[in-house]
Amino acid sequence: MATAFSVRAAGLDPADDLRSGDTLRLRFRTGFDRWIGYLLPLLFLVALLPILDVVYYISSVALPTLSVTVLTSMAPFDGSDALGVTIISTFEMVAVATALSVSFGLFGGIATAEFLPEWAAGWVRMSANLLAGTPSVIVGYFGFFALVIYLHWGLAFIAGAFTLAFFMTPYIFRTADIAFSSIPRPIREAAYGSGARPYQYILRVGTPIAIPQILTGIFLAMAIGLGETAPIVLTVAPNVVVPTGLFSHSTYLTYLIWTGYTSPPGSLPLTLAYQAAFLVVVVVVVLNVVVRVIAARYRKRLEGLYQ
C-alpha cells in the first residue's frame, strides 16, 4: 500500500533506527519486520496455486477432447460426446433467468437509491445482502417446494429459471442501487434544477451514467447463475434434448459435472464433465474479467465527472 512507501521515502523506515542505535532487541525487531515482509507475500502463492492448478488441470484434460464437432453436435449426450444440447439449454436457462432477475432487481435497486428514505433503504439493502448470503441449496429448496410442488410446475425448465433468478436478483439489485447512489450529487441537482421529472432524470440522466455499472452487475449475476449447481439440480429434471417449452425438462452444464465426476477414468460421463467444467470456467473467468475492466473504466469516468 502506498502509505508504507511514502513513509520509507520520508526516511522514517525502522532500518534507519538500526543504524543509529544498534541493540540486540532493535536488531530482532527490524529483522522480524523485514523477514515477515518476505514471508507473508508467499501466502499469495498458497491462495493462487490452487486456482492456477484448477484452470491448468481442467484445460489440460478437457482441451484435447474438445472439438468443433463436440461443441456443435446436437446428438443426445447420454450416448455420445456431444455438448450442443447442453450448451443451448444452458444458454436458454441463463438468458431466461437473467431476464427474470433483471426485472426483479433492477427497478427495485433504482427505487432504493432514488426514492426511499434512508431508514427504509437500509432495511431493503440488508434484505438484499441476506438474500445474497443465503446458501444455494436453500434457494433450491425454496424453488422445489414453492414452484415444483405447490405451484405444480413439476421439475421444469421454468422452475429452474425462476429459482436461478431468485439467486441472481440481489446482485443486480445491489449494483443498480450502488450505480444510482454513486452518481455525483451536482449532476442530480442540475437535472432536477432544470425541471426534470424523476422519470426523466432516471431515464435521460441517470441511466446513461449508471449503465456500465449495471452491466457489470448483470454480467456478474450471469456468471454466478452459470456456475450454480444446486438450484438447477433440485428443480429441473435432466433431459437429453433441447427443452421444447417452458415446462419441459432441461439439462445444464454444471449438471453434467455433478453427474459425471465419479465415473471411471476415460468414460463418457467423466469426459463430458471435464468438457463442461472447462466451458464453465472459461465463460465465468471471461465474464469476471469483463466486469473488472468495465468497473475500472467506470470509476475513471466517474472521477472525470467531478472535474
Place this chain on the structure above:
Amino acid sequence: MSSAPTTAPTGAPEPLPPRTSAPPSRKAPIGRGIALPGKSLPFVLALVPAAIVVAIVATLVSATGFHNFGWGFFLPGSASNPNGVLIVIVGSFLTAVPALFLSMVLGLGIAIASTTYLPSFASKLLDPFVDLLAGIPSVVYGIWAYLVLAPILGTVINPWAVAHLSFLPGFAGLPTSPTSAGVGLPLAIIVLTLMALPITTLLIRDALRSIPRDLWESGLALGATRWEVMRRVGIRHGSRGIFSAVFLGFGRAIGETVAVAMVIGSSARFPANVYDVTNTMAAYMFETLDAALVNATLGKLLAELALVLLVITLVVNLLGRRLVTHIYAQEVPGL
C-alpha cells in the same frame, strides 16, 4: 437569520417570497408532484429482495407441515430419521470451523502482505486474482478436489499423518473412506478454506486499508516497525472488518453445498478420526431431496433441516453485515 421586510432599507430590492415547500433533498426529488404512478411504487419495487427472503422462510415453514419432530429431530432413533440430523449439524461445524480458522489465518496474512509489505503495483496486480477465486463455481472446485487432491491426500498426506501424528487425539487409526481414498473431512476443509478465502481476504484487506495515515505514520515515528504498528494499531483499528470476515466467511463455509457434497464422502455417521467421511447439512439436503418426492415425511424433515441452516446463515450474515458499512456488490461474487 430571518430578514423581516420592515427593517429592510428603502430602495432595497423586494425580498423573495418565503419558501412554501421543504428544501429539495436527494431523497425527496424536486418537481411538482411525482411523475411515477403513485408514491408507493418505489417501495413496492424495492421490497422484492425482502419479499423473496420472506417467501423462502414462509415456504420452508409450510413445507415442514408444522410437523413437530420434537427432540427426535436431532437424535437418532425414529424410522423416518434413522441417524438424526445432529450428525450433519455436527459435520457442518466440523468442516466449517476449521476451514474458517484456516481462511482467517491465510486471509490475515495475505491482507497484511497486500496492505503493508507489497509495493502498490504488486498488490494491485495480485489482489484481483484473489477476488477472482470467489467467482470459480463450487462444482469446479469439487471436481478438481475429487480428482486431483483426493489421491494426493489418500496416498501421501493421510498415511504420513497416521505414521507421524498419531500421538494427537483423533489422528491415530487409518482413514476409513469406503468409496475412494482421500475424500472426507480434510478434503472438505481444504475446499471450504479455498472457497471462504476470497471473502475473508477482501474484508480484512479493506479493514486494514482504512487505517488512517496519520495513525500509521505516528506509530512508525514512535519507533515501531511496520509489523508492530500493524499488530498493535492496525488490527485493533480494523477489528470490525475482521470480525465481519469471521461471520461472513463462516456463512459461506457452512452454506457451501455442491463442492462439499463431492468431497465429504456423504456418510451419515460421526467421524471416527480426522480422516473419516461424514456429511454436512447443506450436502445432505442436496443429496436427499430426490427421495422427498416419494417420502413426504422425509420432505418435512428436510424442510426443517433447511430452516435450521437458513437461521444459522441469516444470523451469521446479519451479524457480519452490521459490522461493515461498506457495500460490496461487484468485486466478489458470493459476498
